[in-house]
Amino acid sequence: MSPRFEAWSTLLAFMRKELRHLVRDRQTFVILLCLPLAQLLLFGYAVRTDVNEIRIAIAASAADPAATSLRAQFANSDRFILLPSIPNAAAAERLFRSQQTDVVVVLGPRTDSRTVGVTPPSLLIITDASDPNTSTTMANYAQAVVRDWQALRSDVSGRVAIDVRARMRYNPTLRSVNLFVPGLIALILTLVTSLMTALSLSREKERGTMELLLVSPLRPWQIIVGKVIPYLGLALVNVVSVLLAARFVFLVPFAGSYWLLMGASVLFALVSLALGVLIAALTSSQLAATLAALGGTLLPSTMLSGLIFPIASMPEPLQWVTTIVPARWFVEIIRGVMLQGTGVDVVWRDLLILSVMLVVLLVAAIRRTSVRLA
């Protein structure tokens, strides 16, 4: 047998062994296969940042015709549930305190069409800001409805309306599931790759089999590659299952190239795997490896990747920190490719950054993987 052929057949044997470990630990295997889908369902159905069924009351004097048309405008929006009108702002206070409403629109005395253009219309939107994010969203929705209403009234009165509008591109309905699917793919890849490789390598150390692997002719790269490839395969299966569910269950649009997406996923998975190998080389027990993988990869991937909190609204030093989080660049790529149909001409910079990270981590991981016992 030629030495080169032997190196590859040895590697194959190693991967076969890893696959057996993976499949034999049935509980973990089932969890790894199902967890991504469960997460997607959770994010898709439960964890939503878009707000529906906003209860709204309009405070206006009963005789005001403007109030009638505004009521009609809100009644036509399917986000709002229109409550009976109230006479004035003081009544609004009672509604908020008893938690019967989310938004109150107070119409000033001179919003009637006859006086438009003479005095600036006064209109007040009050929201319950005890939950600031939701409150901002609700206020935005209410503003949008009011803007439409104003435009309509201007047209009727024959006046040219100068109206500033914001248009929500690429996700016109502001569905949060569209945002979460790309982020979720990043999370799943991190979990399955970093954590599982770190765990499986430190398990070899703990049960003493690493000693036997070291005494064998296996080179460190063979041990690392043999560990990594099966988990890469599992991660890609997960990516595909999440994409299919996103596409056909949640009808998330897919604008870009599937190949680019899979390519970027493989690259990101390799970065996470190298990180997992490095973590295993630096820790000595399964527990330490788990904690390091959670703190070192999963947490930043969730918090600092732009997945949940927009990077632009972070303090500047924290924004710098995000640049070393691989998931940040991956989330950027995947959102672009999925929702905007971005091509390599745009995301090449992110791909390059991930590639550099991969090289650095791989070199560090192989260097730190000793040929002897530590």
Next chain:
Amino acid sequence: MPDPVVQIENVSKAFGATRALDQIAFSVSAGELFGLVGPDGAGKSTLFRILVSLLEADRGVVRVLGLDPVGDLWALRRQVGYMPGRFALYGDLTVRENLEFFAAVFGTSVEAEYTSIAPIYQQIERFADRRAGALSGGMKQKLALCCALVHRPAMLFLDEPTTGVDAVSRREFWDLLGTLRDSGLTTIVSTPYMDEAMRCDRVALMQTGRILAIDDPTRLGARFPRPLFGVHTRDRRRVLDLLRTLPLVTSVFPFGDIVHVSTARVTAHGDDLSDAALAEHLRDGLVAAGLGDAEVRPIDAGIEDLFMELMGTESTGAAS
């Protein structure tokens, strides 16, 4: 005498402030079954790890099969079989899968090596499809031995292969080692059990990182420096304390049913006593104390007597 297969000189190794090995030196010749005997913490496992290239010695020269475990580690790793101190196989893989994996790692297969491992593998072959984790202790060790032999190593290193294994399995395992020795395989094996040491060609007694003595195990007992007596009595509880108070007695150790007592030969008055006279002296002492049934007779020292003796001088030497 042929060139030694293993030769080490002045090997020392420390972990922080702990001296694991202190100037170890010995050589093993081709075909020898060489034993490292000593309690936990004697440094046996550290020595194994240095010999199989898992650790680097701080000082000293190490040659295994003519190779340097530091500089020639890849050449050496192809040629040695190693069984670590605790069971280290994949419990979730079957017997057969474990064996196949370790064969593949060395670029061979179970089929190709079947005849060479058959004498051992046949003993576990009926469990081929059982998970290794579900085997009994003795079976696990046989599987581990198979895995260490599957690439036909030029030399075998077995670190406490019978610790935690029942007595019958221990004997079976040593019978296997005897078979391997007969086939000419050089083996270094460690054990905390003195009875197993007797089955080696030569043994090194180890204690806290030092070698106390190296010899043919049957000859080691003859190195015992003083007369030794076996004392048998029904009242074993009292006899230990009583013997320690008698004049001339230097050491007292219980050995199962009997008590081993060593004495000085020369009395305070300068009389050089014979074995028979010393035995008489001990018996008189015990009878005087009310142990009329005591039997005392001279015995030949065994390897364990010597070990106790050497350990005693080591510790007194260290204390002074």
